[in-house]
Amino acid sequence: MSLRGWQAALVGLLAGDEAVPAGDDVTAAEAAWLATVRSTPGYALTSQVQCQWRAFRVRSCLPLTARLLGARFEPLVAAYVEDRGEPASFFLREAEQFVEHSRAALAAAASADDRLAHADAVTRFELAMTRPHAGARGGPELIGFLAPPGAVLGRLAAGRRPPPPAPRPVAYLRCGAGTCRLASGDELAASQ
Amino acid sequence: MGCSLFPSFPGAVPELADLLDFVEIGPDTLCREVERSGRTALTFVPSLLGEALEAVGDLDVVVHGLELSIGTADGWNSAYVDMLDDFAGRCSFAWHSEHLGFLFARTGSGRRRRVRHAGVPLPMPFTQETVDVVAPRARALATRYGRPFLLENAAYYLPDLPADAGWDEAELLARLVEAADCHLLLDLFNLHVNATNHGLDVLDLLGRIPLDRVVEIHVAGGDEAAGFLLDSHSAVVPDEVWSLLRWTLDRAPNVAGVVYEVLETHLPRVGLAAVRSQLEQLRSVCVAAAVTA
Numbered sequence: 264m265s266l267r268g269w270q271a272a273l274v275g276l277l278a279g280d281e282a283v284p285a286g287d288d289v290t291a292a293e294a295a296w297l298a299t300v301r302s303t304p305g306y307a308l309t310s311q312v313q314c315q316w317r318a319f320r321v322r323s324c325l326p327l328t329a330r331l332l333g334a335r336f337e338p339l340v341a342a343y344v345e346d347r348g349e350p351a352s353f354f355l356r357e358a359e360q361f362v363e364h365s366r367a368a369l370a371a372a373a374s375a376d377d378r379l380a381h382a383d384a385v386t387r388f389e390l391a392m393t394r395p396h397a398g399a400r401g402g403p404e405l406i407g408f409l410a411p412p413g414a415v416l417g418r419l420a421a422g423r424r425p426p427p428p429a430p431r432p433v434a435y436l437r438c439g440a441g442t443c444r445l446a447s448g449d450e451l452a453a454s455q
Numbered sequence: 456m457g458c459s460l461f462p463s464f465p466g467a468v469p470e471l472a473d474l475l476d477f478v479e480i481g482p483d484t485l486c487r488e489v490e491r492s493g494r495t496a497l498t499f500v501p502s503l504l505g506e507a508l509e510a511v512g513d514l515d516v517v518v519h520g521l522e523l524s525i526g527t528a529d530g531w532n533s534a535y536v537d538m539l540d541d542f543a544g545r546c547s548f549a550w551h552s553e554h555l556g557f558l559f560a561r562t563g564s565g566r567r568r569r570v571r572h573a574g575v576p577l578p579m580p581f582t583q584e585t586v587d588v589v590a591p592r593a594r595a596l597a598t599r600y601g602r603p604f605l606l607e608n609a610a611y612y613l614p615d616l617p618a619d620a621g622w623d624e625a626e627l628l629a630r631l632v633e634a635a636d637c638h639l640l641l642d643l644f645n646l647h648v649n650a651t652n653h654g655l656d657v658l659d660l661l662g663r664i665p666l667d668r669v670v671e672i673h674v675a676g677g678d679e680a681a682g683f684l685l686d687s688h689s690a691v692v693p694d695e696v697w698s699l700l701r702w703t704l705d706r707a708p709n710v711a712g713v714v715y716e717v718l719e720t721h722l723p724r725v726g727l728a729a730v731r732s733q734l735e736q737l738r739s740v741c742v743a744a745a746v747t748a
Contacts, residue, residue: 265584266528266580266582266584266585266588267528267529267560267561269580269617270526270527270528270557270560270577271560271561271562271571273560273573273577274559274560274562274571274572274573274577275560275562275571277573277574277575278571292617293617296615296617300613300614300615303613303614304681304682304683305611305612305613305614305652305683306612306613306614307681308612308680308681308683308685309575309577309611309612309613311681312575312612312685313573313574313575316574316575317574319720349571349572350572350573350574351572352488352495352559352570352572353488353490353495354487354488355488
């Protein structure tokens, strides 16, 4: 038995590794177990529970995004988990990877429902507010909103639809160090 | 008798306090992960920690961790231990428990060495190598905090886990507590889940687990999916587990606490009234067992 090799192989399998290790890392019996286990119902369930935990992490970081997207959110998370087999350890990193993975799908969804045009600002806002608490580095960020930010975020927090979006940002939030406020004209000018 | 702390529902424990002797806190649930110089640290969210300690009030506390990964072959999660050091300085707890399993593995070597996360707790094989890895760590934790350390038996869905000849889950637990001189958190629902899903005789398993080492018991309920009983902590305790509890209490002389476990995310579904009712039933079972003893 090689516990180290077996654990690494099992974690790799759940992350989507194609090849089952052989040779010095695992014994022949372990290699045989690893080769057959993924066709078992118990493995499928373990994999499903793993996906549920990952989805929980994304939802925890992006609650307002989840409300904005409504029924579209879960399929997007499922597609992300399916495509990106390797789980992240941090809630924040899992959420960042989800947003990056879903960017094109979110843009496409906005053409079907104009309120989803707020998705870019809302995801950026939620990630920007989470990053300082997770020790992530980076300076303040200016985030353009297609409607008054208070109305967009406030309505989503209350479980209501946000106001219709304007074609261009009508206000910018300056998010940094775990706080946010409306950006001043000077700050906007300096950023351009 | 106790219940889990529900950090997102700080009013729950005070509402149940008249039925409780202690509260089980997962200190990692009061933390956020922070990256410092390329290392992961767990730091307390002051508001969550403050609310937790306020909710607990005068009740005793026991610690129940999830993030230690005590079974990872080449090293546990040291961020968890650092966090627990911090917690021990802020709050007195009667004992400390952790799930028997692993959450991550290290792969490669040298510059190519990296941590890969499973994203879900995974079971240990039933082998001497597992004992060799886990027992010294269990012993070290008991020494480090000067309090009993309890290993909790886990639920698993993977079939035919690697095992030494003649070993199974009960044998592994027996060998572990002997080698580590530690204690057990016996999760009767997990045992019921494993017996149901893998076609095992639960009383045969229980009969071979050293019940004199059991300090705490968990009872819970769960859902079914895809032909499996799930360790989801999302329901009231099924009749089979109440029977197992009575059976065990009659044979485990050192049980100091029994906890009804509900996962926080399922608390709204189960409802606080049902939790109260389960705790009342738990008390009556424990009282009856004490009278019998």
